[in-house]
Amino acid sequence: MTHPRYPHLLEPITLGSGPDALTLRNRVVMGSMHTGLEDHPWDIDKLAAFFEERARGGVGLIITGGYAPTKRGWLKPFASEMTNRLHAKRHERVTGAVHDAGGAIALQVLHAGRYGYHPLSQSASDKKSPITPFKPSAMSTKDVDHTATAFAKSVALARKAGYDAVEIMGSEGYLINQFLAARTNDRDDQWGGSAARRMHFPVEVVRRSRELVGDDFPIVYRISLLDLVEGGQTWEETAELALHLQAAGVTVFNTGIGWHEARVPTIITQVPRGAWRSYTARLKQVVDVPVCASNRINTPELAEEILAAGEADLVSMARPLLADAAFVAKAMDERADEINTCIACNQACLDHVFSNERASCLVNPRACHETELVLMPTLRKQTVAVVGAGPAGLAAAVSAAERGFAVTLFEKSPELGGQFRLAMAVPGKEDFADTLRYFTRRLEVLDVDVRRSTEATADDLAGFDQVIVSTGVEPRMPAIPGIDHPSVASYADVLSGAVVPGKRVAVIGAGGIGVDVSVFLTHEEEDLDDWMAHWGVGDPALTAGGLTEAKPRTPAREVTLVQRKTTPIGIGLGKTSGWAHRAVLKQSRVTQVSGATYDRIDDEGLHVTVDGERRVIEVDTVVVCAGQESVRGLYDGLDRDAHLIGGADVAAELDAKRAIKQGTEVVAAL
Numbered sequence: 006m007t008h009p010r011y012p013h014l015l016e017p018i019t020l021g022s023g024p025d026a027l028t029l030r031n032r033v034v035m036g037s038m039h040t041g042l043e044d045h046p047w048d049i050d051k052l053a054a055f056f057e058e059r060a061r062g063g064v065g066l067i068i069t070g071g072y073a074p075t076k077r078g079w080l081k082p083f084a085s086e087m088t089n090r091l092h093a094k095r096h097e098r099v100t101g102a103v104h105d106a107g108g109a110i111a112l113q114v115l116h117a118g119r120y121g122y123h124p125l126s127q128s129a130s131d132k133k134s135p136i137t138p139f140k141p142s143a144m145s146t147k148d149v150d151h152t153a154t155a156f157a158k159s160v161a162l163a164r165k166a167g168y169d170a171v172e173i174m175g176s177e178g179y180l181i182n183q184f185l186a187a188r189t190n191d192r193d194d195q196w197g198g199s200a201a202r203r204m205h206f207p208v209e210v211v212r213r214s215r216e217l218v219g220d221d222f223p224i225v226y227r228i229s230l231l232d233l234v235e236g237g238q239t240w241e242e243t244a245e246l247a248l249h250l251q252a253a254g255v256t257v258f259n260t261g262i263g264w265h266e267a268r269v270p271t272i273i274t275q276v277p278r279g280a281w282r283s284y285t286a287r288l289k290q291v292v293d294v295p296v297c298a299s300n301r302i303n304t305p306e307l308a309e310e311i312l313a314a315g316e317a318d319l320v321s322m323a324r325p326l327l328a329d330a331a332f333v334a335k336a337m338d339e340r341a342d343e344i345n346t347c348i349a350c351n352q353a354c355l356d357h358v359f360s361n362e363r364a365s366c367l368v369n370p371r372a373c374h375e376t377e378l379v380l381m382p383t384l385r386k387q388t389v390a391v392v393g394a395g396p397a398g399l400a401a402a403v404s405a406a407e408r409g410f411a412v413t414l415f416e417k418s419p420e421l422g423g424q425f426r427l428a429m430a431v432p433g434k435e436d437f438a439d440t441l442r443y444f445t446r447r448l449e450v451l452d453v454d455v456r457r458s459t460e461a462t463a464d465d466l467a468g469f470d471q472v473i474v475s476t477g478v479e480p481r482m483p484a485i486p487g488i489d490h491p492s493v494a495s496y497a498d499v500l501s502g503a504v505v506p507g508k509r510v511a512v513i514g515a516g517g518i519g520v521d522v523s524v525f526l527t528h529e530e531e532d533l534d535d536w537m538a539h540w541g542v543g544d545p546a547l548t549a550g551g552l553t554e555a556k557p558r559t560p561a562r563e564v565t566l567v568q569r570k571t572t573p574i575g576i577g578l579g580k581t582s583g584w585a586h587r588a589v590l591k592q593s594r595v596t597q598v599s600g601a602t603y604d605r606i607d608d609e610g611l612h613v614t615v616d617g618e619r620r621v622i623e624v625d626t627v628v629v630c631a632g633q634e635s636v637r638g639l640y641d642g643l644d645r646d647a648h649l650i651g652g653a654d655v656a657a658e659l660d661a662k663r664a665i666k667q668g669t670e671v672v673a674a675l
């Protein structure tokens with residue numbers, strides 16, 4: 006039956022034909038995402054549980070993280086590989102769990118090439134990548150031939166392991182891209198030398214895979230639609246490649262945007278939702294097989310819109326399925342307002358993986374910890390009071406209600422969200438509002454007694470069995486002479502709109518919030534075309550890789566960002582997103598001052614000493630972003646047991662990831 010709300014998204018689709026044809030129950034693909042669980046055989050049960058929960062949540066097709074076809078193709082030393090029967094046997098645990106839960110799963114085969122973080126890495130040439138310390142060795146002609154066959158053997162092993170399909174990773178700048186682009190392939194044998202010969206490697210990979218697995222087994226190929234690096238492919242080459250691959254046996258094209266070394270953000274929160282959909286639509290005009298859209302699609306509404314417009318046949322969402330395993334089931338039940346939406350922060354997923362930690366999710370700390378962080382239904386019908394509705398308190402209240410406790414949530418302000426509410430005012434962080442929508446809706450559905458505009462007292466808490474205090478933080482106002490000057494405002498005043506700064510602003514403190522506030526102050530309105538222009542994204546039909554000269558920004562204010570440290574500003578920001586925030590500061594001509602001592606603030610502006618020299622930064626407004634202090638008055642005055650969580654517990658390095666995790670964990674242990 007056609008779904009009334011998402012008729013295209015929830016419509017089944019059959020991939021391939023014959024006995025191995027795969028019918029998916031809907032068009033939602035959980036895109037490949039390396040979690041770190043792939044790399045250790047002893048984590049196979051955790052990996053199975055992670056996928057099983059998503060299969061139970063209704064997703065059409067799951068694609069695993071990348072498995073190397075050879076050791077030299079590893080992402081890092083001893084990383085995941087699919088190279089022998091023992092590996093295939095072990096994976097039966099994963100495929101069995103997904104099938105038992107009614108789902109379908111594909112294994113991704115990925116050769117890291119020069120992105121391999123180890124000394125054995127190999128590539129089309131010996132050119133080092135700008136994002137890894139290891140120089141690869143250039144493959145011999147025989148090595149290339151062997152590697153193409155190794156890909157095919159991995160594909161065959163995946164089929165043996167019970168996978169319903171495979172995905173060959175041909176995007177994001179990994180080995181296959183390194184063969185395709187003149188940037189990285191300067192060979193003069195049959196695997197390079199001209200655009201046509203550079204395509205030979207991926208086409209052979211697909212041809213040999215098809216030969217080993219027969220006509221019907223679905224082969225997904227993830228094609229790079231836009232390399233976003235100099236010396237990348239042109240659109241003409243991409244289209245020609247797609248046709249060759251289709252002829253060699255590709256069943257479905259998944260799509261990728263940008264090599265990992267590209268200096269254009271492609272998936273983080275500041276990238277407009279659905280930014281890349283038109284490129285998938287362009288590929289769809291070229292090929293006859295189904296195509297799958299990807300990148301910055303995080304709601305069922307947007308996914309439906311893309312399919313309804315005929316721009317794609319399937320939609321891939323990786324991080325959104327980390328954030329909410331039941332994404333599809335909720336859409337199906339018309340409970341999309343209960344979806345825990347991925348806010349594209351990368352903080353607990355990609356930042357973890359690139360730091361060699363297991364992935365999880367900022368808004369869903371159970372992701373990849375399904376067997377460890379379990380919210381069991383409670384057998385004791387206790388009452389729980391949660392004081393403070395920032396991220397920690399919201400997570401605690403919702404988790405406690407999910408376990409079956411009777412929960413009362415006290416919040417002294419009329420709005421829920423605490424510091425998180427401020428964050429969503431930052432340009433490019435609008436998605437953060439969805440986290441508050443999610444929590445607010447879950448509180449309603451779970452019938453939590455929410456008391457807004459209510460400052461809880463010790464007396465109010467007396468009758469509760471359990472008390473959780475998450476009273477949060479307040480901005481720190483450092484003891485600088487003149488801190489009471491009328492030109493001084495806290496970041497909270499500025500982001501909430503209570504204070505509108507003048508045209509020239511000094512920002513004190515260059516942590517995450519100082520950077521965010523500088524972006525907020527300099528930001529000009531931009532639509533998708535402006536965004537593309539500011540990042541220098543052009544038409545790959547006109548320039549190889551799709552890069553063009555960036556259009557300068559016109560900052561709304563003149564901002565000077567100041568810190569006491571002498572390290573580069575923004576160095577402590579997220580591993581996979583910090584570079585983009587630093588780039589925006591530069592584009593917005595924010596003046597950066599490090600190693601400053603604050604002397605005073607007066608009518609002239611902010612007086613500082615830098616390198617022993619006194620100077621005045623002449624400004625209309627000084628915005629203080631000097632961290633926070635815990636608000637703990639209530640907790641300190643309680644004469645009963647209580648759990649202290651979030652910023653009220655530790656203000657230093659306060660962040661929503663730790664707050665939500667702590668709020669969930671404290672409740673799991675009640």
Ligand code: NAP
Pocket residue numbers: 481483484513514515516517518519521567568569570578579586630631632633657658659660661
């Ligand atoms: P923060 O990262 O701790 O930065 C506050 C800065 O204020 C410090 O780096 C410090 O720099 C300065 N400072 C501290 N005490 C001071 C004093 N007494 N006088 C003058 N300056 C002082 O805190 P935040 O910026 O408020 O951010 C809070 C948390 O939110 C972060 O830990 C982060 O996890 C999260 N967050 C992250 C992002 C992001 O990644 N994009 C964005 C927003 C928030 P100096 O000592 O060098 O002056």
Ligand code: SF4
Pocket residue numbers: 324325327328346347348349350351352353354355365366367368369
């Ligand atoms: Fe999305 Fe952030 Fe969770 Fe990653 S950590 S899945 S980006 S919400």
